[in-house]
Amino acid sequence: MHDDEQIGRLYDLHKDVIAGQIPPRLAQDLGFGFDYPLFNFYPPFVYYIGEVFHLFGFSLIVSTKLMIALGFLLAGIFMYLFVKEYAGRIGGIVGAIAYTYTPYHSVDVYVRGAMPEFWSFVFVPAIFWSINKLAKTDKNVFIFLSTIFVAGLILTHDLIALMSSFFLGAFFVYLVTVAKKKRVLFFKICISVALGLAFTSYFWLPAYFEKQYTMVNLLTDQLADYHLHFVCIKQFVTSPWGYGGSLLGCEDGLSFQVGQAQLIAVAISLFVSAFFLFKKRKHYGIVFLFLFLFLFSLFIQTNRSVFIWDKIPQFAYIQFPWRFLLFSDFTAAFLIAYMFTFIKKRKVKMICAGIIVLLLIFLNKDYFRPDRYLPTATDTSYTASSVINWRTSIMSFEYTPRGIATKQSSIGNTVINITQNEIPKKSFTVISGKMSVTQLQDIPQQKEYHVSVMRPGLLQLNTFTFPGWQTYIDDRNVAYTDNNKFKLITVRVPKGEHTVRAVFTDTRLRTVANGLSVTSIIGVIVYGLVKKKRYGKT
Numbered sequence: 365m366h367d368d369e370q371i372g373r374l375y376d377l378h379k380d381v382i383a384g385q386i387p388p389r390l391a392q393d394l395g396f397g398f399d400y401p402l403f404n405f406y407p408p409f410v411y412y413i414g415e416v417f418h419l420f421g422f423s424l425i426v427s428t429k430l431m432i433a434l435g436f437l438l439a440g441i442f443m444y445l446f447v448k449e450y451a452g453r454i455g456g457i458v459g460a461i462a463y464t465y466t467p468y469h470s471v472d473v474y475v476r477g478a479m480p481e482f483w484s485f486v487f488v489p490a491i492f493w494s495i496n497k498l499a500k501t502d503k504n505v506f507i508f509l510s511t512i513f514v515a516g517l518i519l520t521h522d523l524i525a526l527m528s529s530f531f532l533g534a535f536f537v538y539l540v541t542v543a544k545k546k547r548v549l550f551f552k553i554c555i556s557v558a559l560g561l562a563f564t565s566y567f568w569l570p571a572y573f574e575k576q577y578t579m580v581n582l583l584t585d586q587l588a589d590y591h592l593h594f595v596c597i598k599q600f601v602t603s604p605w606g607y608g609g610s611l612l613g614c615e616d617g618l619s620f621q622v623g624q625a626q627l628i629a630v631a632i633s634l635f636v637s638a639f640f641l642f643k644k645r646k647h648y649g650i651v652f653l654f655l656f657l658f659l660f661s662l663f664i665q666t667n668r669s670v671f672i673w674d675k676i677p678q679f680a681y682i683q684f685p686w687r688f689l690l691f692s693d694f695t696a697a698f699l700i701a702y703m704f705t706f707i708k709k710r711k712v713k714m715i716c717a718g719i720i721v722l723l724l725i726f727l728n729k730d731y732f733r734p735d736r737y738l739p740t741a742t743d744t745s746y747t748a749s750s751v752i753n754w755r756t757s758i759m760s761f762e763y764t765p766r767g768i769a770t771k772q773s774s775i776g777n778t779v780i781n782i783t784q785n786e787i788p789k790k791s792f793t794v795i796s797g798k799m800s801v802t803q804l805q806d807i808p809q810q811k812e813y814h815v816s817v818m819r820p821g822l823l824q825l826n827t828f829t830f831p832g833w834q835t836y837i838d839d840r841n842v843a844y845t846d847n848n849k850f851k852l853i854t855v856r857v858p859k860g861e862h863t864v865r866a867v868f869t870d871t872r873l874r875t876v877a878n879g880l881s882v883t884s885i886i887g888v889i890v891y892g893l894v895k896k897k898r899y900g901k902t
Contacts, residue, residue, distance in 0.1 A: 365473075365474065365475065365476060365477025365734075365735075366475065366476050366477055366478075366609065367476060367477035367478055367479075367759070367760075368477055368756070368759070369394075369477075369756050369759055369760060370414075370428050370477060370479055371424050371425060371428060371743065371746035371747065372391075372393065372394055372746055372747065372751075372752045372756040373391065373394070373402065373406075373411055374411050374414045374415065374418065374424050374427065374428060375393070375424055375743070375746070375747045375752070376390075376391035376392055376393050376394055376402070376752075376808075377391070377403065377408065377411040377412075377414075377415055378415055378418055378424075379392055379393075379807070379808055380392075380403070380808050380809075381415060381419075383807040383808055383809060383810075385807075385808050385809045385868075387403070387408075387566055387567070387878070388403045388408060388808075389401055389403050389404040389570075389868070390402070390403065390404075390808040390809060390868060391403060391808075392807075392808040393747075393749070393752040393753055394752060394756060394757050394760075395757055395761065395763070395764055395828060396753055396754070396757045396761075396780070396782060396787050396850075397749070397752075397753040397757075397787055397788070397826065398764075398826055398827055398828045398850065398852065399808060399827040399828055399830075399868075400757075400763060400764070400828065401578075401763055401828070401830050402763060404570055404571065404574065404763070404830075405570075405571045405574075405575060405578070405580070405763050406480075406763070407480050407518075407519055407520055407521050407522055407567070408519060408567070409480070409483065409516060409519035409520040410431060410435075410479045410480050410482075410483050410520060412519075413431045413434065413483075414427045414428055414430075414431045415427075417430045417431065423742075423743050424743040424746070424747070425741065425742070425743055425746075428479075431479070432473060432479070432482070435479075435482055435483045435485065435486055436464060436469075438486045438490075439463065439464060439469075439485040439486045439489070440460040440461070440463065440464045441460070442486060442487075442489040442490040442493055443456075443459055443460040443463040443464070443489040443694075443697060444456040444457060444459065444460035445489070445493045446459075446489045446490075446492045446493035446496065446698075447459030447460065447489075447697070447698055447701045447702075449493070449496055449497075449500070450650060450698075450701075450702060450705065451701040451702050451703075451704045451705050452704060452705065454704055454713050454714065454717050455701040455702065455703075455704035455705065455717075456701065457717065457721075458700060458701050458704065458717050458720055458721060459697045459698060459700060459701030460697075461721050461724050461725065462626055462629065462696065462697035462700045462701065462720075462724055463485070463489070463693060463694060463697035465623075465625075465724045465725055465728040465729070465732075466622070466623045466626060466693040466696075466697075466728065467603075467605075467619050467621040467622075467623050467728060467731050468619075468620070468621070468622075468686075468689040468690065468692075468693055469482070469485060469693065470728075470731040470732045471618055471619060471731075472485075473732075474607075474731075474732065474733060474734050474735070475606075475607050475618050475735075476618070480520050480521040480524075481521050481524060481687065481690070483520045483521070484517060484520055484521045484524040484690060485690060485693075486516075486520075487513050487516045487517035487520055488517070488524070488528060488531075488690065488691070488694055489694065490513040490516070491510060491513045491514060491517060491528075491532060492532070492535060494506050494509045494510035494513050494556075495510050495532075495535070495536065495539065495553055495556065496535075496539065497509075498510060498539075498549060498552050498553060498556070499539040499542075499543050499549050504895070507552055507555060507556050507559075508888065508892065510553070510556035510560075511555075511556045511559040511560045511563065511888070512560075512563075513560075514556060514557055514559075514560025514561070515559075515560040515563040515564045517560075518560065518561070518564040518567070518568055519564050519567060522567075522568055522571065523681060523682050523683075523687070524687070524690065526678060526681075526682070527682060527687065527688065527691070528691070530660075531657055531661075531691055531694075531695075534653060534656075534657060535653070536553055538649060538650065538653050539553075540553075541649075542649065559884060559888060562880055562881065562883075562884035563881055563884055563885055564881065565877045565880040565881050565884075566874070566877045566878045566880070566881040566882075567877075569873060569874075569876075569877035569880075570871075570873055570874050570877055573873055574831060574871075574873070576766070577765065577766055577830060577831060578762065578763045578764065578765065578766060579761070579762055579763070579764055579765075579766055579768065579770075580762045580763060582762050582777075582778055588683035588684060589683075590673055590679065590680060590682065590683060590684065590685055591670070591673075592610075592611075592612045593610050593612075593683070593684045593685055593686060594665065594666055594667040594669075594670070594685050595620045595665040595666055595685060595686050596613075596614035596666070597662075597666060598614065599614060599616070599619075599620040599621070600620065600621060600622045600627075600662060600665075600692075601621070601622075601624065601627060602621065602624070603616070603619040603620050603621045604619065605618075605619045605730075605731060606618055606619065607735040610684060610686070619731075620665075620686050620689060622662075622689065622692050622693065622696060623693070623696070623724075623727070623728060624727055625723045625724045625726075625727035625728060626693070626696045626697070626700065626724070627696075628723065629696075629700040629720050629723065629724065630658070630696050630699050630700055632703065632720075633699050633700050633701075633702060633703035634655065634699065636703040636706055637651050637699075637702060637703060637706065640706040650702070651699070651702055654695045654698045654699050654702070655695075655699060657691065657695045658692060658695035658696055658699060661688045661689075661691040661692040661695060662688075662692055664685065664688050665685040665686050665688050665689070665692075666685075669685070673685070700720065703716075704716070704717065750784075753787050754784050754787060758779075758780075761779070761780050764780060764828065764851075765828050765829055765830060765846070765851035767851055768780060768849075768850055768851050769781040769782070769849045769850065781849070782850070786850075788826045790803070790826070791803060791806045791811060791825065791826050791827075792811075792813060792823060792824065792825055792826060793823075793824040793826060794821065794822075794823060794824075795821065795822035795823070795824050795854065796821035796822045797817065797818075797819045797820050797821015797822065797857070798817070798818040798819035798821065799815050799816060799817040799818065799819075799821060799823065799857060800815070800816040800818075801813050801814070801815050801816075801823065802814040802815075804863075808868070809867065809868040810865070810866065810867050810868065811825050811827060811865065811866040812863065812864070812865045812866075813863070813864045813865075814861075814862075814863055815857055815861075815862045815863070815864050816861055817857050817858065817859045817860055817861075817862065818859070819859065820856065820857065820858050820859050821856070821857065822854050822855070822856055822857075823854070823855055823856075823857050823864060824848070824852050824853070824854045825852065825853040825854070825855070825866050826852055827852060827853050827866060828850070828851055828852065828853075829844070829846035829851050829852065829853050830868075831871045832868050832869050832870060832871050832874065833853060833866055833867070833868055833869075834866070834867050834868075834869055835853060835855050835864070835865070835866045836863075836864070836865045836866075836867070837855065837857065837858075837862050837863070837864055837865075838862055838863055839863070839865075842855060842856075844866075853866060
């Protein structure tokens with residue numbers, strides 16, 4: 365897969381958890397072994413899932429595979445639950461299969477290796493289902509569930525959460541429009557979204573406001589400029605399958621199909637829906653809503669929509685317009701399933717469902733396979749220092765400190781100006797003076813050394829400078845510098861016997877964000893317990 369960093373990321377998140385860094389923010393071995401602040405910016409949820417499996421004793425590789433398997437399963441379950449509300453059980457099953465067996469679903473796993481985006485397939489239908497239940501029932505449990513799912517999507521893929529706001533907003537307006545208690549529903553959904561944002565503030569607040577200290581603009585300026593990645597209309601219908609990359613023009617190395625089976629089934633569903641809508645002259649606003657959202661999801665991926673992308677600065681971080689294929693798949697699956705609301709005879713419904721399911725699986729099954737197998741791969745194949753500090757690190761470096769040494773690659777992109785020989789073997793380097801250094805502790809959030817200094821000089825900790833790092837000599841807070849090639853923490857140590865320590869602490873912003881998350885979560889739990897106690901008494 366392209367993003368073959370999953371094992372390394374899970375490995376470093378596990379080290380954070382074992383070291384007691386909660387919430388995890390640093391990846392000790394990635395970023396060339398310089399304590400890369402990956403989890404301060406990159407949505408961590410899928411690695412939380414993998415970590416649960418790993419803590420139960422599974423290897424890193426098996427834990428990742430179980431995380432993928434669970435993602436496929438839950439995506440189908442939540443799609444079924446949502447579609448069932450409109451199209452019944454049989455329609456729900458067809459919709460879930462149509463949603464699962466889409467080319468882009470397999471692209472995310474077997475080609476791109478985009479695990480956070482893959483898990484977004486879980487939370488999109490989960491949110492639609494939960495807020496739909498909010499509109500149909502007075503049970504407050506669905507406020508809690510929709511809050512959890514909103515939080516899950518933000519922690520899984522904050523960009524997909526941004527992209528989903530239009531689709532969820534349109535569904536929100538539809539539900540409020542047709543609801544009897546419009547103000548009540550409006551208030552409940554707003555509360556769910558607000559709580560979801562509060563629950564996850566520990567992540568998205570620092571991720572947004574602290575990106576200024578990193579080189580993340582490389583993504584939007586060079587590495588993934590959205591102008592280069594629009595989809596040609598024909599690619600939605602037919603796009604050669606491959607394991608290559610996204611290129612300018614219509615001949616990409618990977619497929620951007622909606623799915624030929626899906627498009628055929630959508631066409632049949634729309635024909636059936638149009639026939640019955642005209643014949644019965646009933647109002648089926650949900651069909652028109654999802655048809656509009658389906659067409660919009662296709663339009664926003666083409667270069668005809670560039671005026672929208674240019675007008676909304678935040679869209680630059682989406683990088684690839686074809687990410688909206690997730691919503692094309694979601695809306696298409698709903699439209700396919702909806703035709704079953706018009707078929708009344710169960711036998712006919714079962715036959716039609718069987719035909720469509722076979723069509724969906726038969727035309728898409730071959731996409732769900734890897735480019736090649738690595739039968740001898742073990743955890744060590746991904747976590748050895750020579751691999752994780754170099755091969756994996758050079759795949760992604762956008763969160764390295766602003767001002768780090770860079771150079772132009774052979775294709776004209778900006779990359780870190782580092783060679784494999786420059787990756788240190790120890791967590792410290794004596795830059796000047798004469799001193800003997802003994803490492804006492806080296807965990808992601810704390811470095812500690814006993815230093816015997818014969819001649820004063822500079823001790824470099826091979827750790828990226830980043831807001832929150834504090835340095836101490838004999839428990840006295842001292843300033844550090846980072847005016848070196850890789851922006852590494854450097855302290856001047858005087859003559860004598862000393863303990864030098866560096867601790868990664870929360871900035872004021874992170875402290876407030878953490879407090880908001882904890883307070884909101886505790887508040888909801890307390891409120892739920894009080895409500896349960898009162899309900900029990902009555």
